[in-house]
Amino acid sequence: MAQFVIQGGTPLHGDIRLSGAKNAASKMLIASLLTDEECVFENFPRIGDTNITRELCEAIGSRIVVEGSRLRIVTPTLSTTTVGALSRRNRIPVLALGALLGRAGEAEVPFVGGDKIGPRPIDIHIQALTQLGATITTGEQSYRATVSGRLRGANITFPYPSVGATENTIFASVFALGRTVIRNAAIEPEILDLIKLLQNMGAIIELGTDRRIMIEGVKHLRGAHHTILPDRNEAVSFACLAIATKGDVIVKGAVQDHLVTFLNTVRRIGAEYEVLHDGIRFWCPGSLRAAHIETDTHPGFMTDWQQPLVVALTQAKGRSVVHETVYEDRFGYAEDLNSMGARIKVGTECLGDISCRFKDKICSHTALVEGPTELHGTELRVRDIRAGIAHVIAALTAHGTSTIDNIEELDRGYERVDERLRYIGAQIKRVSEN
Numbered sequence: 001m002a003q004f005v006i007q008g009g010t011p012l013h014g015d016i017r018l019s020g021a022k023n024a025a026s027k028m029l030i031a032s033l034l035t036d037e038e039c040v041f042e043n044f045p046r047i048g049d050t051n052i053t054r055e056l057c058e059a060i061g062s063r064i065v066v067e068g069s070r071l072r073i074v075t076p077t078l079s080t081t082t083v084g085a086l087s088r089r090n091r092i093p094v095l096a097l098g099a100l101l102g103r104a105g106e107a108e109v110p111f112v113g114g115d116k117i118g119p120r121p122i123d124i125h126i127q128a129l130t131q132l133g134a135t136i137t138t139g140e141q142s143y144r145a146t147v148s149g150r151l152r153g154a155n156i157t158f159p160y161p162s163v164g165a166t167e168n169t170i171f172a173s174v175f176a177l178g179r180t181v182i183r184n185a186a187i188e189p190e191i192l193d194l195i196k197l198l199q200n201m202g203a204i205i206e207l208g209t210d211r212r213i214m215i216e217g218v219k220h221l222r223g224a225h226h227t228i229l230p231d232r233n234e235a236v237s238f239a240c241l242a243i244a245t246k247g248d249v250i251v252k253g254a255v256q257d258h259l260v261t262f263l264n265t266v267r268r269i270g271a272e273y274e275v276l277h278d279g280i281r282f283w284c285p286g287s288l289r290a291a292h293i294e295t296d297t298h299p300g301f302m303t304d305w306q307q308p309l310v311v312a313l314t315q316a317k318g319r320s321v322v323h324e325t326v327y328e329d330r331f332g333y334a335e336d337l338n339s340m341g342a343r344i345k346v347g348t349e350c351l352g353d354i355s356c357r358f359k360d361k362i363c364s365h366t367a368l369v370e371g372p373t374e375l376h377g378t379e380l381r382v383r384d385i386r387a388g389i390a391h392v393i394a395a396l397t398a399h400g401t402s403t404i405d406n407i408e409e410l411d412r413g414y415e416r417v418d419e420r421l422r423y424i425g426a427q428i429k430r431v432s433e434n
């Protein structure tokens, strides 16, 4: 067990480079299971989450070689179609349902874990795979999927544009007979990157307007060489760190196309950015202003961005409103920030224009942030990846010393974050707990 010890209160300055996207990399490994040829990934992030997925793949027959940020994976034959319970530590195993069904016609995966930010059902995945012709049964600890013959293309309309369900349905339908149309699909940049990989592997996938994805089944996929897109969630985390600490940071590798909504927010709260040829610079020229934010699916304001932004909003003048419409329970960290001197009130009311699925449910999905507040160091414990980065940003903004426990959760999503933050002037030490 290790913890971070952070001395805050110093503006951060310098360049920090993004890793490959966490929320694309693991899916690329699962995509590689669809071929018996080698896939090579550049810009592959070495984080806890991808390590869990590597273990999953190796346990079912993949051979993996890592050379720096390049990863080679080949799965000549599947040694089993049952995914072990070890991989319950993240939510990736559920995606193996679609991929293994596609390649082998059967799959068994354990109930999935991941961050505790809401109930996170998989009904949309199950419904879509069933429409493709799979039979899915729920055991005591696992889901089992089988198909007699081949999966068949289908017209599928999602009730909500789920990222995971879109990926699972694409995996299952690349080998299905005929054409699959997914309506109301998720179109996050990580999904488009996955589609690019699958296209290079030989799949036929088209993107329509209005969240439509069309997949024409093929008989065979080959290996491919693919560079994983940079992590836009890291980009936002580092941008909010620059803004909250009143620093000036160039986020190398940040791509404007992936961050359009966030960049508008940066300007609205009185911070600044400049798009450079190899990244985006973020700084805070004066005092920050409060804002009204509603999280949404892409191209809206991502749910994974609200935690770092809320820390910056504790430094803004006025009352900010943050309405979380993607997850029911993603403000647990607000009480941690309040213990540092923030004034955040979490409520159950919907405050905003987005038609929210939680309207008639009693769940704490809206936060009112009063600012500016002076933060002071304290003892914290990481709840989940994004709450953990909010802790780090708050601790670096606060006066005094903070300790953060359970940083293994943070390591699941951010590669060597302490080392990289030290380059831009952060006083952050990783120490082993006694």
Ligand code: EPU
Pocket (backbone or CB within 6 Å): 022, 023, 024, 091, 115, 118, 119, 120, 121, 122, 123, 124, 125, 126, 160, 161, 162, 163, 164, 165, 186, 233, 302, 303, 304, 326, 327, 328, 385, 386, 413
């Ligand atoms: N949902 C359902 N039924 C389903 C699937 C989803 O009700 O069958 C609901 C979920 O409960 C949630 C919403 O739909 O309320 C969105 O879930 P989605 O399926 O889109 O999310 P995911 O695929 O489980 C990925 C990322 C998350 C990110 C979300 C939203 C990965 C590994 N995880 O999760 O990332 O917040 O999309 O963009 O890609 C993170 O990186 O910290 C993280 C949580």
